[in-house]
Amino acid sequence: MSGPAPAPPIRALGLSHWFGEGEARKQALHDLDFEIARGALTVLMGASGSGKTTLLTLLGGLRAVQAGSARVLGLELAGVGEPGLRALRRRVGFIFQAHNLHESLTAMQNVRMGLEVHGRQALANWREGCAHLLGLLGLSDRLDYLPANLSGGQKQRVAIARALIGNPEIVFADEPTAALDRDSALNVVDLLKRLGRARGTTTLMVTHDSKIVDRADRVLVMEDGRIVEDSGTQALAWSRPIAPRRADVR
Amino acid sequence: MTAAAALERLLGRLPLGWLQLAHNRVRFLAALAGVAFAGILVLMQLGFMGALIASVRLPYEHMNADIIVSAADMNTLADGAPVPRQRMYEALAVEGVAAATPLYFGKIDWKQPDGAIRTLDTFGVDPAARPFRTPGIEARRGDLALADAALLDARTRNAPKGLFPRIAGGETYRFEAKNRTLTVGGLFELGGGFVTDGYLIVSDQTFLRLFPQRAPGAPNHILLTLAPGADAAATLARLRAALPAYDVAVHAIPEAIAREQAYQTTQRPVGIVFGFGVVIGAMVGVIIVYQVLSTDVADHIKEYATFKAIGYPQRFFLGVVFEEAFVLAILGYLPGLAVALGLYKLVATVTGLPIAMTAGRALVVFLGTLAMCALSGAIATRKLARADPADLF
Numbered sequence: 001m002s003g004p005a006p007a008p009p010i011r012a013l014g015l016s017h018w019f020g021e022g023e024a025r026k027q028a029l030h031d032l033d034f035e036i037a038r039g040a041l042t043v044l045m046g047a048s049g050s051g052k053t054t055l056l057t058l059l060g061g062l063r064a065v066q067a068g069s070a071r072v073l074g075l076e077l078a079g080v081g082e083p084g085l086r087a088l089r090r091r092v093g094f095i096f097q098a099h100n101l102h103e104s105l106t107a108m109q110n111v112r113m114g115l116e117v118h119g120r121q122a123l124a125n126w127r128e129g130c131a132h133l134l135g136l137l138g139l140s141d142r143l144d145y146l147p148a149n150l151s152g153g154q155k156q157r158v159a160i161a162r163a164l165i166g167n168p169e170i171v172f173a174d175e176p177t178a179a180l181d182r183d184s185a186l187n188v189v190d191l192l193k194r195l196g197r198a199r200g201t202t203t204l205m206v207t208h209d210s211k212i213v214d215r216a217d218r219v220l221v222m223e224d225g226r227i228v229e230d231s232g233t234q235a236l237a238w239s240r241p242i243a244p245r246r247a248d249v250r
Numbered sequence: 251m252t253a254a255a256a257l258e259r260l261l262g263r264l265p266l267g268w269l270q271l272a273h274n275r276v277r278f279l280a281a282l283a284g285v286a287f288a289g290i291l292v293l294m295q296l297g298f299m300g301a302l303i304a305s306v307r308l309p310y311e312h313m314n315a316d317i318i319v320s321a322a323d324m325n326t327l328a329d330g331a332p333v334p335r336q337r338m339y340e341a342l343a344v345e346g347v348a349a350a351t352p353l354y355f356g357k358i359d360w361k362q363p364d365g366a367i368r369t370l371d372t373f374g375v376d377p378a379a380r381p382f383r384t385p386g387i388e389a390r391r392g393d394l395a396l397a398d399a400a401l402l403d404a405r406t407r408n409a410p411k412g413l414f415p416r417i418a419g420g421e422t423y424r425f426e427a428k429n430r431t432l433t434v435g436g437l438f439e440l441g442g443g444f445v446t447d448g449y450l451i452v453s454d455q456t457f458l459r460l461f462p463q464r465a466p467g468a469p470n471h472i473l474l475t476l477a478p479g480a481d482a483a484a485t486l487a488r489l490r491a492a493l494p495a496y497d498v499a500v501h502a503i504p505e506a507i508a509r510e511q512a513y514q515t516t517q518r519p520v521g522i523v524f525g526f527g528v529v530i531g532a533m534v535g536v537i538i539v540y541q542v543l544s545t546d547v548a549d550h551i552k553e554y555a556t557f558k559a560i561g562y563p564q565r566f567f568l569g570v571v572f573e574e575a576f577v578l579a580i581l582g583y584l585p586g587l588a589v590a591l592g593l594y595k596l597v598a599t600v601t602g603l604p605i606a607m608t609a610g611r612a613l614v615v616f617l618g619t620l621a622m623c624a625l626s627g628a629i630a631t632r633k634l635a636r637a638d639p640a641d642l643f
Contacts, residue, residue, distance in 0.1 A: 062559060062640040090561035096642045100556040102266070104273030109264055116263055117561050162560075 007074060009170055009202045010036040010059055014068035017054055017225075028054045029225045031068065036218075039196040041189070041203045043213050046222035052206045053174060055222070059204065060092060060172045061085040073169055090117055093168030095176040099159035101147040107134060107158045108143045114162035122166070133161045136191060138184065152179045160188055164195070171195075173205040177212060189215050257573075267573030270546060281542040285582025285619065286589065288535025293590035293615050295527030297597070297605045302521060303511050304604040305443025309371075310507045312440060314383040315473035316482060317347075317489065318506050322499050324471075325513045327355060328371065328445070332468030337498050341474055344492050346485030348477035351379035352469030354457045358427040358450065363410055368447040370406065370427075374457025374469075381473050386438025387451055393435050394453040404437040406448025407602040428460045442602045444520055532622055539578055539626035543571055547633045552642065559639035567634045575627030576620065583619045587612060 017029040029051045036042050044052045057063040058070055058077070062085075065078040075088050093114070101110045111130040115122050131143055137157040147155050156179040163171060171192060177185035189212050195201035196217075205212070213219055221229035254272075257265035271278045309327060310318075319337055324330025338350045354374030359367045375381045377394040386401065393399050402423070404414045414437060417423050423434040432452070442448045458466055476485055482502060489500045501509060515521035547554070554567055591607055598605050 057640045060559070062642075086561050086563060088561075089559060094556075094559045094639075094642075096556065096559075098552065098642070100552045100642065102270070102550070102553050104269040105264070105266070109269075112264060113266075113557065114560060117557075120262060166560075 006038060007071075008035040009038050009073055010034075010204065011071045012059070012069065013071075015055075015058065015065070015070050016067040017051075017058060017063075018066060019054075027225060029058070032225075032227060034220070034227060034230070036202060036204060038202055039200040040217040041193055041196055041205065041215070042218045042220060043216040044204065044206045044220050044222060045208065045213065050222040051225040052222050054225075056172050056174060056204065056206060060094060061088045090166070091168060092170040092172060093163035093166065095160050095163045095171065095173035097175045097178060099147070099152075099155040099179075101155055101158055101162075103147050106144045106146055107139060107150065107154075107161075110147070110158050111161045111165050114165040118166055130161070130165060133165055134158070137161055138187060153181060153184055156180055157184065157188070160191075164191075167199065167201075169201060171201060171203045171205075173203065173207075175207055175209075176205065177207065177209050182211065185209060186211060186215075261569075261573065263569075265573065267570045268577050270550065270570075271574055271577055277542065277545075281538065281578050282582045282585070284538030284542070285535060285578050285623070286586035288531050288538060288622070289583050289586025289615060289619055290590050290593070291531030291534060292528050292618065293586065293607075293611070294593060294597075295524045295531060296611055296615065297590070297594055297607070298603075299515060299521065299524040299528070300608070300611065301603040301605040302444055302514055302524065304606075305441070306511045306514050307507050308441055308443070308604065309373075309449065310503050310510075312382050312384045312387075313353075313473055313503060314380050314475065315351075315503060316476045317474040317486060317500060317502055319472040319474065319489070319493065319498050319500050320470070320506075322495065322497055324499060325517075326510050327471070328357070330470065332464070332470055333472055333498055335467040335469060337493055338469075338472045340492060341472060341489060344485065344488045346477055346480035346482075346488065347474050348480070349379070349475045351376050351381050351473050352454065353381055353471040353473055354454055354461075354464065355470040356457065356461045356464070357446070358460060360406075360425060360427060360447075360450075362408075366408065368406060368408060369445075370403070370448055370450040371446040372450040372452060372457065372460070374452055374454045374460075377453045382438075382451070384438045384440065386436060390436035390438075394451065394456070396433075398430055398432050398456050398459070399453070400432045400434050400456070401436045401438055401451040402434045403440045403442070403448035403450065405439050405441040405602055407442045408447065430460060432456075432460075441604055444603070447602075532618065535619065535622045536626050536629075539575060539623050540629050542578065543574055543627055543630035544633055546574065547571065547630055551633070551637050554634060554637040555639045555642050558637055559642060564634070567637075568631055571627045571631050571634070572624060575623035579616075579619045579623035582623075583616050586619075587615075 012032045012034050015029055015032040016027065018025050018027050020026050044055065046052050058065055059072055061077060070077040072088060073091055075084060108130050111134060112126050115126055134140060134143055137160060139154060139157055142150060142154055150158065160176060177188055180188065192203045193215065196203065219231040220227050254265050254268060257268050319333060319341060321330035321333055335352060338352060341347055342350050356372050358370050358372050360370050361367050377391055390401055394401065413423060417434060417437050424431050440449045452460065458464055476482060486500060486502055493500060594605050594607055597603060
């Protein structure tokens with residue numbers, strides 16, 4: 001006998017957002033309603049200024065929800081305080097367009113920072129976990145390199161490893177493969193899809209990269225703060241829940 | 251074990267502050283030099299202040315007395331109106347006082363062969379009494395009975411080269427002062443201060459010949475010794491009751507020392523200048539460390555914003571900034587202390603000032619350096635508010 005369907009990790013209802021005040025006040029998001037299934041790789045597309053980034057920052061708990069509802073991993077973000085947002089951020093991973101690596105930390109240490117936020121217990125066997133993940137991203141021979149000695153693509157892969165090392169339940173990514181060559185980009189996407197299958201990691205990614213769009217489970221197209229196209233919410237055969245385990249990225 | 255590993259063990263996390271500082275070595279060394287400079291500035295000012303305090307204490311400590319009676323308006327040994335000799339006899343009549351002797355004070359210029367002039371604080375004493383316990387004075391006190399005989403402070407600053415060994419070898423030394431020829435037949439050790447190069451001891455009769463305007467019935471101070479077993483506090487109280495307060499002030503020697511030290515350090519320009527020096531040194535340190543830390547925060551604002559997005563709490567960032575502050579404090583203080591120790595030695599040699607490092611002072615300045623760096627760190631952390639993770643997208 002099957003139980004009730006698990007709640008989707010991301011659900012937006014009437015989500016709106018504005019920037020500015022007075023006459024300069026401009027609506028960036030208009031009454032968005034959507035759900036994203038667990039384990040799916042969802043791509044957000046749209047022209048610059050269409051509201052993709054605003055949506056990503058709202059769902060990631062980096063910006064306060066002004067109107068409507070955004071429920072992420074069971075937490076209603078409207079009205080939630082900083083401690084709640086911080087707790088949410090520890091359960092998700094962010095991949096930014098800029099790598100923002102610490103120049104004084106090696107690749108291993110930068111990745112470790114993604115683990116250290118979870119406390120000392122998370123640091124057990126950190127070397128093995130970080131080295132393995134960097135190896136999956138093709139950086140096994142760059143573990144102890146400082147960012148200054150890595151190429152742009154290598155730095156971005158270190159940043160991706162930093163986002164994934166804590167076994168996030170959702171990955172929010174903004175053009176994560178912009179600095180990567182074709183093979184590296186596909187490798188990253190495959191890794192995210194494998195995580196989706198193995199652990200149910202949900203990925204919401206802003207990208208214009210057609211090779212990623214081709215591999216996405218779902219594509220949302222935004223225009224002027226509205227979702228104008230949705231490729232569909234097809235059921236994902238492999239989206240059954242799997243209990244996540246830290247430092248167990250395989 | 252490397253410094254980073256030791257800090258990691260201590261902090262239980264990556265020593266991000268240390269790694270950031272060590273990564274930019276030029277800036278790190280400049281910051282350490284700045285902290286060291288501030289430390290040296292403060293240590294030197296406190297050293298001078300300490301020397302001032304010690305130099306005030308020196309002549310009192312050599313007095314063979316328990317109580318000193320001075321003019322009511324007296325602030326230092328060197329100032330104040332003369333005291334009527336009559337007060338000495340009145341003091342002697344007070345229960346608990348065993349002996350009393352007058353002490354005359356004046357300044358003479360000692361012209362050197364090269365034309366330079368040294369100032370000697372000159373005490374006129376009764377050779378029959380025992381006003382000082384200094385061995386050199388005690389041994390040759392009888393010689394002072396001879397007209398124009400004098401004993402010279404062997405620690406007088408910038409004396410003619412080889413003079414003191416010759417006097418110590420038995421040679422007499424004559425020099426002119428106040429139109430008289432003084433004959434130095436012996437040495438004692440006391441040491442100069444900020445307002446004098448050294449000391450000279452003569453008899454009261456010689457003193458009055460050197461300072462003919464002074465009257466024998468009006469010494470500068472009266473030194474009293476207590477009778478064996480006498481209660482010092484009770485005797486002081488009796489003396490204060492017996493002697494008119496409008497005319498004279500009565501102090502136990504430690505009281506007189508504390509009073510003059512307070513006066514020299516809080517009311518005289520030299521003491522106030524040293525106090526300002528300490529404050530300015532600390533301010534220089536705060537500004538230097540703040541500049542380093544705030545620049546470091548500004549340089550890493552995007553990385554900090556990334557960590558905020560990951561879920562690091564504000565206390566993590568404060569921890570990193572304070573880690574940097576304390577690393578700068580500790581590593582900047584140590585070379586500063588080493589340089590200050592060298593400078594103390596140099597100053598003591600060149601000036602003869604009683605300047606010496608004490609463990610207490612070294613500790614206080616170390617704690618002050620920590621506080622200074624912590625304050626700078628606290629100010630610098632305000633810039634962390636600019637690390638907004640929403641700006642990263």
